[in-house]
Structures are given as structure tokens and as C-alpha cells.
Amino acid sequence: MAGKRRGAGEGTVFQIPNGRWRAELDLGMVDGRRRRKTAIRKTQREAQAWLAQAREAKNTGGLVSRTPSLGEWFECYLTEVAPNRVRASTLSNYRRDFERHIQPGLGGIRLDALGPEHLIRFYNRKTAEGMSAHHVRYLHAQIRRALKIAMKWGRVSRNVALVVEPPEVPDHEVKPLTVAEARRLLDAAKDDRLRARWVLGLSLGLRQSEVLGLWWEDIDLDAATLRVRRQLLRRRNPGDTLTFGPPKSARSRRVLSLPAPLVTVLRDHKSTQDTERANAATWADPRLVFASATGGPIDHRNDTRAFKALLVRAGVRCVEVRRPDGTTALVPNVRLHDLRHTAASLLLAQFVPARVVMEVLGHSQISITMNTYSHVMPAQLKNAADAMTAALWDVE
Numbered sequence: 001m002a003g004k005r006r007g008a009g010e011g012t013v014f015q016i017p018n019g020r021w022r023a024e025l026d027l028g029m030v031d032g033r034r035r036r037k038t039a040i041r042k043t044q045r046e047a048q049a050w051l052a053q054a055r056e057a058k059n060t061g062g063l064v065s066r067t068p069s070l071g072e073w074f075e076c077y078l079t080e081v082a083p084n085r086v087r088a089s090t091l092s093n094y095r096r097d098f099e100r101h102i103q104p105g106l107g108g109i110r111l112d113a114l115g116p117e118h119l120i121r122f123y124n125r126k127t128a129e130g131m132s133a134h135h136v137r138y139l140h141a142q143i144r145r146a147l148k149i150a151m152k153w154g155r156v157s158r159n160v161a162l163v164v165e166p167p168e169v170p171d172h173e174v175k176p177l178t179v180a181e182a183r184r185l186l187d188a189a190k191d192d193r194l195r196a197r198w199v200l201g202l203s204l205g206l207r208q209s210e211v212l213g214l215w216w217e218d219i220d221l222d223a224a225t226l227r228v229r230r231q232l233l234r235r236r237n238p239g240d241t242l243t244f245g246p247p248k249s250a251r252s253r254r255v256l257s258l259p260a261p262l263v264t265v266l267r268d269h270k271s272t273q274d275t276e277r278a279n280a281a282t283w284a285d286p287r288l289v290f291a292s293a294t295g296g297p298i299d300h301r302n303d304t305r306a307f308k309a310l311l312v313r314a315g316v317r318c319v320e321v322r323r324p325d326g327t328t329a330l331v332p333n334v335r336l337h338d339l340r341h342t343a344a345s346l347l348l349a350q351f352v353p354a355r356v357v358m359e360v361l362g363h364s365q366i367s368i369t370m371n372t373y374s375h376v377m378p379a380q381l382k383n384a385a386d387a388m389t390a391a392l393w394d395v396e
Helices: 044-059 070-084 088-106 116-128 133-152 179-188 195-204 208-212 260-279 300-314 338-349 354-361 366-372 374-392
Strands: 012-015 021-030 033-041 225-228 231-235 241-245 254-257 318-322 328-332
Touching (some): 012 044, 021 044, 070 133, 088 133, 088 241, 179 300, 179 338, 195 208, 195 260, 254 354, 300 328, 338 354, 366 374
Antiparallel strands (some): 012 021, 021 033, 318 328
């Protein structure tokens, strides 16, 4: 018995001489010409599945007569989809990477002609140019997400990024400051205008953007608590501006207890800032805990430069390098983010439970805490073994 014929506009599936199956969908008249969307698949079932997706995309306005290039599709993705899914700062990073790397390297390839080999060559080329494995994987994640939406919208039948393995990121050894180095850093910061910034970063392990995004309403000095409710972000498009946004994740929103010495330092900082504001002609934002000399937000780059200068004054992990003009200079070999690592390592070394350290840092999963700070775990395990010995045996 003959199969039921599809209605007009529903498309058709038939076998071609080479044994494969061809699916066709009539898109109607476009610019005075009849347009069709076609696809060739290995099996009849695959062709029928493509036709069903294409038909649904057509009915919802998501199908066009010409397959766009990867660059055209990425522009659509960044304009129509990504703004509703990511923060403004993340979207800014996506567009920067698209314009600098993805568009020049892959933008001209038609979306349905994009193959795994194109992505592999692109990643290999970027690696050869000196791009870090971490950045290459970041590009790969963007491409994978964009192609996932393209597949949902019926632009392509598969996401080729799913079958490509980007370069592996080498394990980064965490090198926190020692207790002696941390104390030297605090001593060097005693006369620093933003001494409280360094004490807070070292003792609580806040991210740079979280510290710079603190408002006075987030801190209760009487109760000795601090709330992380926002972060300071850099928005590159349009322009290059600083703005406040939500924390990195839901877990990043947290309430922390302040060590008593930090409360004292923050009180002194507030008193000094009140005097600065009273003597200033204008003060941009009185809400900020850590502000520039004019009361505005502190640029992340200026904050990093100030940290490097503090390390030089403290003489902590500085190496002497020779400049092109023959003179020498001390260059710190510590990242600002290492303050966060130092805080976590010190807490774990004092046998604070990993679950508590996870809450202090605002990690989304305890596995992140355990994997990042595994170098501190041997002391924890030794302490556990000693506790078990004391519980089960009478040891003199």
C-alpha cells in the first residue's frame, strides 16, 4: 500500500542514486525566486529527522533560504541570543574574541560546511601563535555554544564542536604565600592608603572584583560581618567602562565573619576616607569601601599595579631583571589572585574544614576547593590519622 503523501509545503524525502537520502523543504518565493532547503543524509530516518526540524524552524521563522557563514551566524548569536544568557562583561569578552580570532580564522566558512578539521586547524594555529591552552578552550566553548543554538534553530544538523577536543590545560601549581611572606606583606602595607584592601583580600580571600565592588552598606562593623552582593566589572563594549554587576555565581553571594584585627583596620580606613571626602572638591561615589583619590571605582589594572608595588616594598618573591637600557629592576613573581590562594591555604593549614573554606571562598562545588588546594591536604590527613589513633588506642 502506498504511503500517505505529505501535504503541500511539508517537504519530501527520497533516495538518490548513490544510496543516500535527500530531504527537501519548499520555502516559497523569496526575492522573486522559489527557494528550497535541502539536506543529504545516510539513512531515511536521518533525512526525515532533518526535515522535521527544518519544518519546525520554518514555521517559527527560524529558517532562511541561504545557510549563513559562521561569522554571520556568530553575529546573530551575539546580538539575539547571548545578551539574554550571560552578563554584560561576559558578552563583551565574547565579542572581543569573535572580532579578534573567530571571525578572521573561521568566519568565512559556511555553517553547514564547517567540519572538525576546520576547528582543529584553527586551534593548532592559535596555539602556534602563542595563545594559551586556557584561552583556546575558551574560544572552543564559545563556538560550541553558538553551534548548539544553530542546531536548535535548524541552521545545521549537528554540532561539530562536540567531536573536537581542544588542547588540554596544563595543571597550574598553586603557590600561595607562606605565613612569613604574608606577614611581611601586611607590615609593608601599614602606611598604604588602601591598607584595608590588602588585609581584607589576604584574610578573607575575596576575588579582586568582589573587593573592588564592596559598598559600606555591605559591611556591619558592629556585628563583624561582610556580605558579598556584587562585583566591579569592566565593560569593553561600548567603550571601556566600569560597572557593578552580580557576583560570579549564586554561591558567590555569601556572608562572612570578619577577624577582629580586620574590623579595626576597616574602622580606621573608614575614618580616613571620611576625612578625604570632606576635604575633596567632589567625591564620585560615597558608597564605595575602596575608592580612588576622587571617590570613583578603582580600575582593576590600577589595583594590580598597586599590588605589585606593595610586593616590591615588602621584598616578597621579587626577581631582578635587566631592562633594555641596561638598568635593573625588581619584578614580583606573585599574582594578585594568589592572595585568594594564600587565604585558603592558611585556613586549611589551620585545620578549618574544607566545606567551610568552600563557603568562605564562594566556590560552587567542594571539588574545586579540594582539587585546587590538595597540596594542603596531607596535613589534614595526618591530623585525621592522629585523631583516629587517639580514639581507638591507648598510646603513651
